[in-house]
Amino acid sequence: xxxxxxxxxxxxxxxxxxxxxxxxxxxxxxxxxxxxxxxxxxxxxxxxxxxxxxxxxxxxxxxxxxxxxxxxxxxxxxxxxxxxxxxxxxxxxxxxxxxxxxxxxxxxxxxxxxxxxxxxxxxxxxxxxxxxxxxxxxxxxxxxxxxxxxxxxxxxxxxxxxxxxxxxxxxxxxxxxxxxxxxxxxxxxxxxxxxxxxxxxxxxxxxxxxxxxxxxxxxxxxxxxxxx
Numbered sequence: 001x002x003x004x005x006x007x008x009x010x011x012x013x014x015x016x017x018x019x020x021x022x023x024x025x026x027x028x029x030x031x032x033x034x035x036x037x038x039x040x041x042x043x044x045x046x047x048x049x050x051x052x053x054x055x056x057x058x059x060x061x062x063x064x065x066x067x068x069x070x071x072x073x074x075x076x077x078x079x080x081x082x083x084x085x086x087x088x089x090x091x092x093x094x095x096x097x098x099x100x101x102x103x104x105x106x107x108x109x110x111x112x113x114x115x116x117x118x119x120x121x122x123x124x125x126x127x128x129x130x131x132x133x134x135x136x137x138x139x140x141x142x143x144x145x146x147x148x149x150x151x152x153x154x155x156x157x158x159x160x161x162x163x164x165x166x167x168x169x170x171x172x173x174x175x176x177x178x179x180x181x182x183x184x185x186x187x188x189x190x191x192x193x194x195x196x197x198x199x200x201x202x203x204x205x206x207x208x209x210x211x212x213x214x215x216x217x218x219x220x221x222x223x224x225x226x227x228x
Contacts, residue, residue, distance in 0.1 A: 033151055033179045034158060042158050042165045043173065050074055050087040051109060057086070058214060059115040060206025061103065062199045063123035064091070070099055070126075071203040074110055075163075075211055083157055083211050084164040088172060088200065100129050107134050116140055116210040118202065140206060150205040151181075157208050172200040 050057075055076040064070040069092040075083045089106065091099050103126075107115060119127035119139035131137040140146060157163040165172065179201050 031180045031182060032177075033181045034155060034176045036177070038155075038158050039165075039173060039176050041161065042163050043167050044164050045167045046084075046164075047168075048084075048086045048166050053086060055079070056211075056214075057110050057112040058083075058207050058210040059107070059110065059112045060203045060208070060210060061115065061117045062203040062206065063118050063120075063126050064199065069197075069199055070094070071199040072103065072106060073200070073203040073207045074106075074112065075204075075207045077211055081162065082164050083162050083208055085166055085169065085172075085204070088169060088203070090171075090200075096126055096129070099126060100133075103130060104133055107136075112136060114138060114210040114214045116206040118142055118206065138210070140209075142202070147202075150202070150209050151179075153212050154201075154205040154208050157212070163208065169200075172204065175200045 053076045055078055057074055057076050059072065059074045061073075062071050069090045072087070072089040072091070073085065074087040076086050078084055087106075087110070089102070091102060094102070113136065115130075115134065115137050117123065117127045117130060117137055117139050120142045127137070127139045131139065140150075142150070154163070175198055179198055
């Protein structure tokens with residue numbers, strides 16, 4: 001098989017399929033928060049078009065600290081009640097003011113129904129600045145219990161087939177693969193472990209959680225008005 005043949009084949013496979021089939025990479029499923037088959041079932045070959053949707057949009061922002069970047073993820077709720085990723089944006093090596101300007105531009109262009117923001121540690125100053133400039137910002141302090149709730153909500157969306165991930169999102173797919181559940185005493189802990197990153201996973205989990213919570217509020221409001 002020539003190099004050209006290999007490259008042509010690679011274009012027909014998503015990152016998970018390529019790692020397993022062509023690089024013979026062993027996918028360790030033990031303690032995987034998101035098993036290979038679950039991730040693969042969510043991957044679809046489409047081109048996200050964030051500025052061409054009339055569907056409700058929900059945004060999750062994981063603020064970078066130490067070695068991680070700030071990652072922004074937006075999902076839309078389609079008419080089939082799917083949550084489809086329409087944007088991911090990584091902000092690396094940028095000061096607070098530059099990040100703030102970029103995020104505000106995205107919020108203005110996407111007009112999201114809700115923006116769930118990590119306000120843990122170094123995320124607090126950015127959250128406070130954002131909340132003063134945009135009304136739909138909801139801060140989330142990511143404790144161990146909250147992180148578990150975020151991961152479980154994301155896992156449920158994936159296992160039920162409601163989440164749709166573009167095949168081009170290689171960083172996200174890679175991080176989902178290495179994300180683990182580890183027992184810490186009576187509670188499960190979640191993370192990438194080692195030198196891996198989980199910023200894309202947490203950003204997505206915040207967006208999906210925003211869609212879940214906001215959807216519940218809309219449904220409750222609809223039931224309330226129907227009773228009247």
